[in-house]
Structure formats: structure tokens, C-alpha cells
Amino acid sequence: MRLIRYDHDYSRRHFLRQTARGFGAAGVLAPLWDVIAATGDISKAYPDELLSIEGYTKGRIKTGDEISAKNVELVKDLLEPVRYQQILKDGRKLKIVKTTTDVMRLSPWEYIEATLKNAGKGKFDEKGNVVNAADGRPWIGGSPFPDARTGIELFAGQTLSWGRHDASFYAIKLCDVNEKGETGFRYAGGWAELQTVARVSMEPKPYWPQHESKLRFQTVFFTAPQQFRGTSFLNVWAYDHRKFPDLYGYVAEFRRVRQFPADQRFEPLLPGMTLFLSDAWAAGDPLLTWGNYKIVGRGPFLAALSDSWASDHPNWEHKTHGGVKGQTYWNSSVELVPEAIIVEAEPTGYPRAPISKKRVWFDARNQTVLGMVTYDRNGQPYRSFDGAYSLYEAGAKKFMDGKHPYWSWCHVTCSDIQTGRVTRLEQVANIEGYASGANDPKMYDRFLTQSALIRLGAN
């Protein structure tokens, strides 16, 4: 007979206590970060009920099962309200896969190594920016607060390194599906981001010396449809998170690069889209242009963190289901996340923003964003975001990032709760020869300068 030391409600009570205190280390059975630092595995930090769906549902749902309207009530507490409603009423389904306990499979290898190496070295300076405590210079790489105790610490890590690679290029396809289930808008393009500080893989590191005052370069461009072909925008982020990025754009009609105001970050990027610049990685704005960060909850969660690479498609394109016409939702594989930390923040630097706050679910294990809900000015849920990350490894198939399999996001679902529109994004292998990947030193010249914008705006 096995003695059950922690009953089924122990973890729930623990999370409630932690939330009520407003801070505290992650982990139920032991401090999570200590466990990770010692073993690289999270198993000893959580009880069985948080390490498998079988444990959580007492065997009523098993790994490999599908969450649908028939059984969603069993996992209602593991979902944001929007996903729950979509499963219940709109035919959305989620496939359950095994919980990942090896933290090295949950982020790029070098980023995790840097996080381990630099743990405890980060702090906020008098301006509110994250710095290396030893010398006050910009952050040196990895998560600055792996054992985050506050909401702003979680957001700081996310804002400092979006894709967790020093440089990333994502070939992207976007679709907007209306409330009737029809795909109304389709776009294709690319997103490039390059860290100038906190670099963990690319030389020079941790800083690109001439750009130590900056945080990143980031470009988004579109190749289709024809009307937007060549349209591109370059953001140059200052390291000082009180400042707006400089924004330059090549608008196809103007045939030239022009500067644009950067403070309007709540505008749809393209017609039909529900996405704002502010939504990027749930931390699309400089950290200090938001405020009132606070932890509002903790608990287990269902999120897509593995088995999401569409390796069976030559261009990594994902299949869809649900909605009226089977086009509304990505086919997703989700796993039980033992502990998600829920943080709210308010757009204090944007008095005219259409949203009043955002609520973001962070994975306590590595501070990745699992989901986000934004609220309108009346406090009503407005838009919901959920995505999928994965190691790009499926059996014998691997897509490598240096010595290790590529880790990245695979797809994102953005739901406008008030209109019923859903914007779907996916990272594909290639758009017109622009191939997804990480840490390519040519990325800067290719995408992240004004001359690159001219080149991308080909005709």
C-alpha cells in the first residue's frame, strides 16, 4: 500500500496560499528552481496530480485522449474561459500529450544554460530597467529572474528576449476566420528579431558593442497578398524600457522607407486581423510603458509545449478543425503544465489604449508565456491568445539549431471574443525563400536595416 502524502486538494490549497501572499517560489513539494538547478527535471517539485492528466483527472482523461465538448468539464479549471467556451460550443478540440518534465526541452538549449549560469545576477536599476547587478550594464542572457517572485519580474524576462534565440526568423502564414467559420483574410510574410544584448549564442556576446544601448532590432514584412506585398516595418528598441521603439516602414504604395510614430501599438497590423503590435509575445511594448504588474493566480494549466511541429508537412503547415467550416482552430497537442503563474498588467503609458489590462499565464518552470487574455475598457474580456511551442523534433526528423534541435513557437490562435473572429498564425518552413530558423548572423543585413526594408519592398 502506497501512502498518499499529499491529497488531491493539497496543491490547490498551496496555490491559493501562494497567490494570497502575492509572491513566493514556484513548486509545491519543493522550490521549483532549486529542483531544476539540481536535476534539470521538475518531477520532484510537484505531486503526481500535477504531473499527468491522468493524475489530475483521476484517470478519467488519459494521455492520447482528446478534449472535446464531451469531457471539457473535467478540465475546465485548466483552461482560460475562452478556450473552454470554444471547446464547449464551437467544436474546438485539444489532444492530450505527456507532460514535459525535462526543462531542456522547453526552451532553446543555450538560453536555459545561460539562465542557469546567470541565476541571481539580475536586478532592476533606478530607472526600472533590468541590469546585470555586478556592473549595472544591460542584462547578460537567459531569464533574469528564473525564480520570479513578482509580476514585473516575469514580464521583464519575457520582454527582454521574445523568442529566446539571439536572432530568429519566422516565415509566417496568417489567416483570419470570421464568426461564420469562413477564412476571410490570408497573409504571408516574415518576422525577424535580433538581440543586441543578452546574447547567449551569437558572437559577440553578451553584447553587440555598438548596440549596447539597444535591446533588439525587429522587422515584420508581408509578401502576400498583392496589396501588401513589400510592406514592412522595422522597430529599433532602446534598452531603456521607458522609450518607444523607433519605427520605420516601407509601405508598398509609397515605394520608400518612411518613419512612423511608434506610440500607437494597439492598431491591427493588417485588415481583418485581431493582432496588435502590442500583442507580440504578450510583451510587445517596452516594459515600463505598462504598469501595475501583479500576480493574481497560480495553478495547473493546459498548454501546447511539445509535439506541435508539423513535421509531416514539407512546409510545416498545420491542419485545422472546428468552427462552422472546420477552419477556425489549429489542431493542437496540449499537456498539463503543473504550475502557471497568472499576472495582470495595465497599459499605464497608453491612456487611450482600447484595453484596460492583460492577463498572462506564465509557465512557472521557465517563464514562457502560455496564454493571454486582454480586457476592454469596460473590463470585459476582449481577446484571447493561446499558442504552441515545440522542440522541432519528431521521431527521426529533426530541424537543428546549431548543435541542438530548434525550439520555437509553432502556431498561435488569437480570438476576438467580442466579434467571434479568430486570427490564426503559424510558423512555416519557408516563404519565398525566406526560411525559418535561428541565430543566422546574416539576419541583420537581410532583414533589420533600412536598406533591408527597401530590398524587401521589391516592387
Add this chain to the structure above:
Amino acid sequence: MKQGSKSLWLLGSVAATFAIGAEAQELSRTDLRLFGGDFSYNGLFRIDTAYSTTGKVNAANQLGLGSNGVPIERRAGNPATQYRTQLDDTAGIGVTPALPATLLSAAFGTPITAGAFAPTLGVSNLSPTGGSDTFTRYLPRGEQVINYHALRFETSASINWGNFSFQSRLRALYDPGALGYDEYNYNDYRGIDGGFQTAESGRPEARAYRGTPDYFGYSVDGKKNPLLFERSGKNYSIDLPAFFLQYNSGNLTARLGNQTVAWGQLLFFRLFDSANGLDLRRHLFVDRAIEEFADERASAPGLRLTYQVTDSIVADAFAQQFIPTIVPNPNTPYNIVDSRFILHDNYYKNGAYKKFNAGLRVKGDFGQYNAQAFYVNRLNPLGSIRWRKSGVDKALPNDNALGAAFNQACQAAIIPAYNLQNGTNFRTDNGCGPLIAETAFEAGPNGLNSYVEWFDRASYTKLDALVALNRLIDEFPAAQALLTAEVDNAEQAANELDAFFIAFGAGGAHGHVERDYYREHLFGLGGGFVTEGEPGSIFDQALINLEVTYTPKRVFTGLDLRQRYDKRDEIQAGLVVEKYQRFFQSVPATYMVFQYLWQKESSLEGLLLDGYGSENYTRPGTNYRLTSGVPTNNNPKITPGVSGGANYAVLAFLQPGPQYIFEYSIASLIDIQGGILVQPGIQWKPRGNVTVNLFYNYINSNVWSGNKNKSFLSFIDDRDDITVRLGYQF
């Protein structure tokens, strides 16, 4: 094609566009391979229809002329008094020293007397001497329901081979022609006075004057299709606005092939945007304002090198074949040159097509500040215009007294004397034809017929009616031989003009002008910054940029169309302030732009300011007003000009709706001299592949000045229209 079948065609094309579109939704491909590279393509179908809200035919076109159907009294001046008096005020044509009665008697057996000539087409109240009459231009006033309609297909294709790529865009347009237009057709009038030789010549440049209007063609003197990457005809155009190889190596990008180059932060005002001319053949420059010159900026073959010098500084250089600004053809809806003047484009004939433009711009962005400077060495794409010999050896019609008298005098005395004096060997069996060929005029149907039209057209074109006449005389020796005289005042000019217009008969006179291109050096400096204010306030994050250019000795069209062009130093200064401001939480931010432009010497379309503001002349006791809104009297101000430079302002707003499904815009261009162009518009994107645009152009060149001719908008004053665009992209 009959009107009904054309309507069916248009409806059919709309249906076909969307039917094809429905099938084409997934056609856009991004994962194909071609020639070893990644191949992709996409494209669009679009139907543009601009409905006129004035119902008027363009005032520069044959069926839109203010003189059509208007009886105008003509009184020929007496050459013996340098046209200070009128023939009918003297003893008659037979006693003028220059037209000896003996010569006329030899020609006709008897002196020219009352009743010798019957009134010709359009003529009434013919005086006994033939020295005065009333002429009523016999062309009808047309109606215009539609200003512009075209079916457009565009496709972009690219092949990427890593550092190399090939980029292309093909644009094809078709305009079915007469649908919604009262279309002028020269063939309806070719029987008058033996026709119009320029139109009949068969030369490439004559296409625009032959038959129906040439909507899309670009033919110049000596060359039917002078542009390497375009083939076009009256109703179609196919070109490759982009067709180039691109090479990227680190911080250097090179492009070789047909392409556009655009610079500058200012919108619409083309100070830094100086590399390429404009192609104004389609919807002139009154397309959707928010698109600026997307469809108008002309491409040119050449090489462009873009070098990222540092992370903050970009150098951009180009060398391109010179391609001029292409203006709409005669009798097309947005034509701006009176269709009775034949514009000889010397782009090919004088070798301008062999010339290159080149330029370099350096731009630096330093956080919230930026600075830029450029130098361009180019041929001015606007070109400069002057009188030229018509080259048409066609006698004056012999069916009117003055025409007959001039012809006879030419054959018997004037041409022999001219040959003797100038060593020429002009024939003496074709009336005044050989000498008229040496002037800027040609006799033919539907030409100029009265002094009233002359003054009206000169002021419309921002020319000086008096000195332009004098240059026709003193710079063309053959004209002097034809008993002409330079004039001092409007009355004298009217007398002289009427003398010749009566002699030109029922057809009238067509003027010949030529357009040449001259090299110039442009220097530009610019700078800007982003404001910082209270977050969310109107003063936060506004972009302010100033751009200034200096062009020494720019060659302008003289007010008198003189042979030696007018050279002046031009300075342009433009300010742009842009701001996104969110006024409503439920809809995206409003984009607002304010711009101001000052130009020292010329107006926005490149004409000298000195030519602006003319009034029209009408003889004492008459009141002929061919253009409303232009003061007309017997003591008119001729080219008073605009002092202090030209001033223009732009105010524009763009308000997207949620998800940008709808976009509402309003753009206004204000000519401080008194004109405005206001364009409210809506864009609707019901689906990603469907775009519907609706916009209205309200144009008024005389809001507060009291004279249309003070504003450059007078050229398009009646081009108000509502444009509907239906586009499908894939």
C-alpha cells in the same frame, strides 16, 4: 462596339473578375521552384470607374471647349496698319498695300468684292469684304458620364536564389473606350478643308490625333513605343513597372533592371522624390490620395545601389535611363493640353532616351532625429515647351476671301520674295502652304477660330497671350513674311489673330509646340524629429520633417513659348507633420498629416508662376466668356503672376474602423491662390482578397481668388468625379 454591348462587356468583366477570383483564392503560391530558385507569384484584378459629377467634357478637349456652339464675332485687322485698325474700317482688302488689287484681280478675274465667297461652315454675318464675320464653332458640347474606366490586371512574380533574386510586376490595362464618354472622333471631321495633315500623316506621334482618343498610348515623334518595358495602344497598356535582378551582399543591395526609386518623408509633394517622373495617363494624379503616386511613379531601367554605411546611415545611389513624365493624350478625359495644339515630344527624336539620370542620397536616423541630403543630376522629366514649325505644307483654304487673297499673294509675290531673300526654294503652287509650314501653325478642321479662344487658351495654359503671339512672329521669319506684325496690346492682337483665323477658314489653326528635356542639378537637405509629450496627448510622438531643394538654372517653359527657354534658380521647401492619435477606444488610431509647400518660381505642375492669374480679353461691346470664373473684359490683366512664390497645404486624415475592414479618409490639397481639391473616401475590405474603394474628388480652382487662372487646379477644375474600384487579389 456599341454602347449597349460595351455595358455588357463591363458587367461581364466584373462578373468574370470575381468568378476568376473565387477560383483564384488559393492560387497565390509561395512554395514553388523555378530555375533552381524559390518562385512565388500573386496578383490582382481590378475595375476602376470614375463617374463624373459635373457631366462635362474636359475643357481642353474638342468636345469640351467653351467656344463650341458660341457665335463669336471676328474682325480681321489690317496688315497695312500693323493691325491697329480693322479691314472693314478701311476701304477693303483690295486696297491694302500688302495685298495689291492687281494680284487678286489676276487670281479671280475681278477684285474681291461682296458676294464673291459664300459663307463657309460655321460662318455667318459675313461682311462684303470678307474681313469680318461671326463664327460659331460647329462641334457639339459633349457630355461625360464617366471620366475613367479601366480593367486592370497585375501580377508580381519573384524568384529567389539566396543572395540573388529576380523581381517583377506586370501591369495590364484595358479601356473599352466610348462607354460613358462622348468620344471625339477626328474621322467625323476629316472632310473639312482637306483634313488635318498631322492626323493623316501616319507618323507615330499622329496616333493621338487620329480617329478616337488614344487613352493609354505613348508615342513620341519618331517612335511608336519609346519605352523599353511598355507596349501600349489606344485602348490597352502592358508594362513591367518592376523587372530587375537583385543582389544582396551583406550591407550592399544592388538592383539592375526596370524599377522605381523614391525618397523623402513628404507625401505627394515630390521634393526628394526626384528620381522618376510620373505617368499620368490613367487617373492623372487624382487616384486615391492615400496611395500617393503608387500607380503614377514611372519606372526606368537602371542600376540602384543601396549601402547600409552604418547602422544609422543609409546611402542610396541610382543611375537610370531618363524617362519623362507622361501626360494624358489629347481628347482623353484628364488631358491638360488644349487638343488643338500638337505637342511634339522630342524624347526620342532629340536623343533624350539615350540620356541617364543619376543621384545619391545619404540618410541618417539617430533615435528621434533624422537628417538626409541628396544630389540628383537629371533631365527634368517635366520638360520644357516652345513653339515649333509645323512642317505642314498646306495652303489656306481658298473658299474665303482672306484665305484666297493670302494664297494668291504668297504664290505671286511673298514666296518668291522670301526665296530670294533667304535662299530657299519653296514651291509657288500651293498658296501660303510652304510658308505656313515654317510657322507654328497648320490649317485643319477643329482648330482655333477666334481671338477669343486665343486669349482664353493662353490664360488657361498660364501663357502670355500677347508675347506668345509676338514670339510666333519674331522667332519665325516665315511668319513675318506673311504680313504679320508684333503687337503691343490686346486689341491689336485680336485684330491680327482674327485676320489669320478668318483666313484659316472653316477648319481653323492648330498650333505646334515641342517638348524638350534639359539637364539640371538638384540639391536637397532635410531633417526631422519625433516630439515627446504627455503620453497619449496630441503633442506626443508627432513626426515633423522639413525638406528643402535647390535647383540652379532650371529650364522652364517660357510664358511666350520662346525658343530660348526661361532659366531660373528654383527653391522648394516642404514641411510635413504626421501624427497618429487614438480618439476613440473602439476604433484604431486616426492618422493625420499636415503639409506645407513653398516654391519660389513654379507651381505644382512645374509652370512658371509669372503666367498665373491672367484675365481674358473681349472687344469693347462684346462679352465672350468661354471659361467661367475667369474675369473677362477689354482691359485684361495679362499674366500678372503670383508674387512671393507658390504656397500649398495638405490636410489629410485616415480613420480605420475595427480590424481595418473599413477605412475612412479625407485628403485635401489647398492652393493658397484659391483652389482646393478635397477627396473623401471609403475603403471596404469584406475579405482579404476583395477590396472596394469609393472616393470623391471635389475640385474647385476658384474658391476665394475670383479668378480660376490663379490656381494650378484650373487645369482639372471640372474633373470632379466619384471613383468606384472593385479589386480582387490573389
